[in-house]
Amino acid sequence: MMVRILYTSGFVRQYDELPDSIKEDVRERIELLRADPRTPTLRTHKLKGSLEGKWSCRVNYRYRIVFCYDAKDTVALLGIGTHDIYQ
Numbered sequence: 001m002m003v004r005i006l007y008t009s010g011f012v013r014q015y016d017e018l019p020d021s022i023k024e025d026v027r028e029r030i031e032l033l034r035a036d037p038r039t040p041t042l043r044t045h046k047l048k049g050s051l052e053g054k055w056s057c058r059v060n061y062r063y064r065i066v067f068c069y070d071a072k073d074t075v076a077l078l079g080i081g082t083h084d085i086y087q
Contacts, residue, residue, distance in 0.1 A: 001036065003073050006075065014081055
């Protein structure tokens with residue numbers, strides 16, 4: 001099941017500030033997310049607290065992508081960064 005990816009302005013702004021080496025990893029993860037948001041490599045999980053209703057997936061040990069399901073087959077990317085984006 002391929003999902004459609006929407007990029008919010010906040011995500012794009014945060015992405016633009018990332019080091020180039022991380023940007024490549026992010027692009028690879030977005031392609032995995034597009035192919036199947038539940039692929040085990042992404043370690044996708046629901047968030048709690050102030051981010052309840054949103055999801056997170058892993059880029060690498062340090063970086064995460066926060067997203068939400070805009071529709072059954074559409075994911076909106078909300079933020080990218082270290083664990084600080086959860087606050």
